Amino acid sequence: MSTQPRGPVDSSRIPRYAGPATFARLPRLDEVGSADVAVVGVPFDSGVSYRPGARFGGNAIREASRLLRPYNPAQDASPFALAQVADAGDIAVNPFNINEAVETVEAAADELLGAGSRLMTLGGDHTIALPLLRSVAKKHGPVALLHFDAHLDTWDTYFGAEYTHGTPFRRAVEEGILDTEALSHVGTRGPLYGKQDLDDDAKMGFGIVTSADVYRRGADEVADQLRQRIGDRPLYISIDIDVLDPAHAPGTGTPEAGGMTSRELLEIIRGLSSCNLVSADVVEVAPAYDHAEITSVAASHTAYELTTIMSRQIAAAKAKGN
Numbered sequence: 001m002s003t004q005p006r007g008p009v010d011s012s013r014i015p016r017y018a019g020p021a022t023f024a025r026l027p028r029l030d031e032v033g034s035a036d037v038a039v040v041g042v043p044f045d046s047g048v049s050y051r052p053g054a055r056f057g058g059n060a061i062r063e064a065s066r067l068l069r070p071y072n073p074a075q076d077a078s079p080f081a082l083a084q085v086a087d088a089g090d091i092a093v094n095p096f097n098i099n100e101a102v103e104t105v106e107a108a109a110d111e112l113l114g115a116g117s118r119l120m121t122l123g124g125d126h127t128i129a130l131p132l133l134r135s136v137a138k139k140h141g142p143v144a145l146l147h148f149d150a151h152l153d154t155w156d157t158y159f160g161a162e163y164t165h166g167t168p169f170r171r172a173v174e175e176g177i178l179d180t181e182a183l184s185h186v187g188t189r190g191p192l193y194g195k196q197d198l199d200d201d202a203k204m205g206f207g208i209v210t211s212a213d214v215y216r217r218g219a220d221e222v223a224d225q226l227r228q229r230i231g232d233r234p235l236y237i238s239i240d241i242d243v244l245d246p247a248h249a250p251g252t253g254t255p256e257a258g259g260m261t262s263r264e265l266l267e268i269i270r271g272l273s274s275c276n277l278v279s280a281d282v283v284e285v286a287p288a289y290d291h292a293e294i295t296s297v298a299a300s301h302t303a304y305e306l307t308t309i310m311s312r313q314i315a316a317a318k319a320k321g322n
């Protein structure tokens with residue numbers, strides 16, 4: 001394998017709308033052998049409590065990502081030249097058995113992480129964050145978690161089911177795979193079942209930056225506060241696209257009014273570029289409710305910023321010789 005990463009198809013030679021879609025028109029993992037960052041889809045939405053359709057989210061994000069360009073001015077970096085980023089395809093999970101699906105995601109993540117990749121996962125519904133966190137914690141120990149979402153996702157069960165898109169982070173705390181000194185929800189809003197939801201969440205160790213806090217305090221101040229809390233811990237970022245206002249992300253299953261703008265989300269992520277980001281996911285894109293790819297474009301840019309953070313760190317670590 002050459003030492004230079006293989007980058008995206010050149011869109012000045014081959015129209016960007018031609019050919020099959022990989023994330024950002026990058027090579028497939030089987031074309032490059034190994035990757036520093038593996039972009040992987042999880043077409044699974046059997047854990048949703050309202051509108052279904054996030055099983056189509058990964059491929060919608062790939063389609064929308066055809067328009068990404070190789071240089072990211074906001075982080076002054078060419079992410080696909082700094083590190084090998086490749087599309088690892090989809091993890092094929094059982095849509096009729098949630099417990100089995102959770103195990104399959106964990107095993108596939110173990111394999112990719114074991115081969116030395118960081119993961120940029122495209123969901124799928126939020127259920128999949130639990131097996132991804134399990135796998136990341138096996139490699140790094142309990143991780144700091146930054147969770148962008150309208151919802152807490154720390155509820156206990158739905159219809160008696162433990163593994164759903166509203167419960168992954170309670171399970172993760174119970175399993176001891178999160179560093180409870182550094183857990184934050186960002187963008188929280190909307191009605192809850194009761195005040196107890198917030199009390200339970202606080203007991204688990206989460207801090208909350210609400211959507212209104214972001215609006216009042218601004219992206220820079222919020223990013224500064226989050227960075228201080230995270231320090232140099234290994235960090236996992238989980239982004240439920242419903243953190244954005246339905247005007248910025250109509251294509252999702254449980255929309256809530258009063259959300260963040262895509263500009264605020266992207267700016268906060270950029271403000272975290274010095275954090276030790278070990279893996280990330282973008283979930284809950286449900287293209288059937290989308291219009292003009294508003295949601296999948298926002299999701300593709302979000303994944304691009306996260307990938308840029310990981311690529312910069314990989315390049316910096318390589319330059320230091322580790």
Ligand SMILES: N=C(N)NCCCC(=O)O
Nearest residue numbers: 049126151165166254284
């Ligand atoms: N993770 C997402 N998107 N939503 C959770 C909502 C759970 C509920 O319906 O109460």
Ligand SMILES: [Zn+2]
Nearest residue numbers: 150151240242
């Ligand atoms: Zn949500």
Ligand SMILES: [Zn+2]
Nearest residue numbers: 126149153240
């Ligand atoms: Zn969620």
